[in-house]
Amino acid sequence: MRRGIWRGRHTPLRSAVVAGGLALTAAVAATLSPAAPSATAAGSAGRTHEVEYFTGPGAHPRHTEVPAATPARLTRGDRALSRAETAADGDVASVIDNGAPADKVDVVFVGDGYTAAQQDDFHADVRSKWAQISAVEPYAAYRSLFNVWSVDAVSNQSGVSGDPSKGVVKDTALDSYFWCDGTERLLCVDTGKVESYAAKAPEADLVIVLSNSAKYGGAGYAISSGVGYDGIATASSDHPDSDQVAVHETGHSVGDLADEYVYATNGTYTGAEPRESNATKLSAAQLTAEKRKWYRWIGQTSPDGGKVGAYEGGRYYPKGLNRPTENSIMRTLGREYSLPGREAMIAGFYRHASVLSSRTGAAAARAASLTVSVPKSASLSWYVDGTEVTAARGEKTVTPASLGVPSDGRPHTVMAKAADTSRAVKDPALRKLLTDSRTWKVPPTS
Ligand SMILES: [Zn+2]
Structure with a gap:
């Protein structure tokens, strides 16, 4: 995009x-x-x-x-x-x-x-x-x-x-x-x-x-x-x-993340709460109490090591700002993203990409192959005229015929729906955005 x-x-x-x-x-x-x-x-x-x-x-x-x-x-x-x-x-x-x-x-x-x-x-x-x-x-x-x-x-x-x-x-x-x-x-x-x-x-x-x-x-x-x-x-x-x-x-x-390293000479941060999702003036207890920033992840073991909390120093300031984990890739090269960092990256991917994509246009003949692309963590379901074809769940390539569209001289519709169910996403507002669907008209055959 x-x-x-x-x-x-x-x-x-x-x-x-x-x-x-x-x-x-x-x-x-x-x-x-x-x-x-x-x-x-x-x-x-x-x-x-x-x-x-x-x-x-x-x-x-x-x-x-x-x-x-x-x-x-x-x-x-x-x-x-x-x-x-x-x-x-x-x-x-x-x-x-x-x-x-x-x-x-x-x-x-x-x-x-x-x-x-x-x-x-x-x-x-x-x-x-x-x-x-x-x-x-x-x-x-x-x-x-x-x-x-x-x-x-x-x-x-x-x-x-x-x-x-x-x-x-x-x-x-x-x-x-x-x-x-x-x-x-x-x-x-x-x-x-x-x-x-x-x-x-x-x-x-x-x-x-x-x-x-x-x-x-x-x-x-x-x-x-x-x-x-x-x-x-x-x-x-x-x-x-x-x-x-x-x-x-x-x-x-992509992730709109702040750097988590510091310059010792910067001293104490005294500005407003930072815009970025991985820097805060708040303690872990305050984040939890106020439901702010990465509070949903606090206490969980992070792929970059240790547990998510509020670690002193970040966004160039050794004091007055906290970061989610001890040492993520936003602090040191070669490290993993933290759990909140991964979620922010996934949000960024989806600002530019769709959960569900397909090269097939809006119409598909009954015998035509329909292929969709979804990420590994997405569920995929198929519908004919609004009814789910449960046997086709997860199939990335189908034909309207294989889904059961009949040759009855009438037009039909086929729909694919995808939802990313990744456990790397905790924010319900973000989760809501991670769904997509496509509908194809199937012209009558007899
Ligand atoms: Zn940087």
């Missing part, structure tokens, strides 16, 4: 002060910050973006501002793409197709540092990276809600600037580079170029740049681009842990 899910809802240190903890707007994100040394070295766009990055697989993330385009020191090489290479540039392929884009979360991968001869490598890297990302719960339980697209960006040279060492400069389609803002693991990219490639995909709810490298690195950009998604994640293609950056970033964009 073409709505921004990569919403870039980081509430970084500086913006937390400037914007009062609200989501970054394009205006804020694009403002040159005199405090950021990199701003003076910005490329032609002269803008900066807030990015979140990670210094290692088990490390807490950090924030900084980086140029929107490549700094001048990384000039493009002098070899232009050949005619054949140019022809291959921008090709879009469907990597995983689970249904109509309107019914699914559409993830778009754009490759950088892959030559024309390496595009097959890129496609293989997309598959393995998506396999890693979607192995994390609740992605794993909801794989069928996602489509994955690849967009070929043909680079003159193989590899990425800054790999293996700081001085290495590669001529690549998206100008991605390590050592961004002086940080080795911060993998930046020309966001304008990324946007122009990502826009070639049928829909883009979530954009991930895969840079052709085995070096650990990545970044989460908080930007609002106006082309249908609101942020970009970068990841190195061949480091086994780089997928965790993208997983964490979707905690913000």
Whole structure:
């Protein structure tokens, strides 16, 4: 669905002060910050973006501002793409197709540092990276809600600037580079170029740049681009842990979750109750008494370890704010989402995808095959003229005839109904939204 899910809802240190903890707007994100040394070295766009990055697989993330385009020191090489290479540039392929884009979360991968001869490598890297990302719960339980697209960006040279060492400069389609803002693991990219490639995909709810490298690195950009998604994640293609950056970033964009790590120098939070579902000024007892935030989960054992409660420190403040669990992925890379975090992610998936989808139009002949897609945790039932066909419960492919639609010269209707019954959802208001149905008219046969 073409709505921004990569919403870039980081509430970084500086913006937390400037914007009062609200989501970054394009205006804020694009403002040159005199405090950021990199701003003076910005490329032609002269803008900066807030990015979140990670210094290692088990490390807490950090924030900084980086140029929107490549700094001048990384000039493009002098070899232009050949005619054949140019022809291959921008090709879009469907990597995983689970249904109509309107019914699914559409993830778009754009490759950088892959030559024309390496595009097959890129496609293989997309598959393995998506396999890693979607192995994390609740992605794993909801794989069928996602489509994955690849967009070929043909680079003159193989590899990425800054790999293996700081001085290495590669001529690549998206100008991605390590050592961004002086940080080795911060993998930046020309966001304008990324946007122009990502826009070639049928829909883009979530954009991930895969840079052709085995070096650990990545970044989460908080930007609002106006082309249908609101942020970009970068990841190195061949480091086994780089997928965790993208997983964490979707905690913000998809789950609307706050960071749960702190900056020691921030002291005590004294502002209003935070908007995000995983940060609160309240104690566990207060959450329960007032039925607020994650109260339904308190006391339950969380997949990231320990029990859900109210742990001191979160959303960049060591004191004055609490988080649901000791150490979820919103605090440290490589961890699981907490129970409340998983529920928030599932809510986010469903803001963009349907419990029930089907490619079959509004009419279906009696002998025609009807196929629907539902997540693993959804119940599925079929009805003929309003009466349930209990024998067909859970069947994802049927025909009106197999459901018992007779050849009696009359029109009939077939309906499929699905409801997600996942135990990872506790909020009754959310549960109510997780139902869907489709109806097909079956023309008369005799
Ligand atoms: Zn974060």
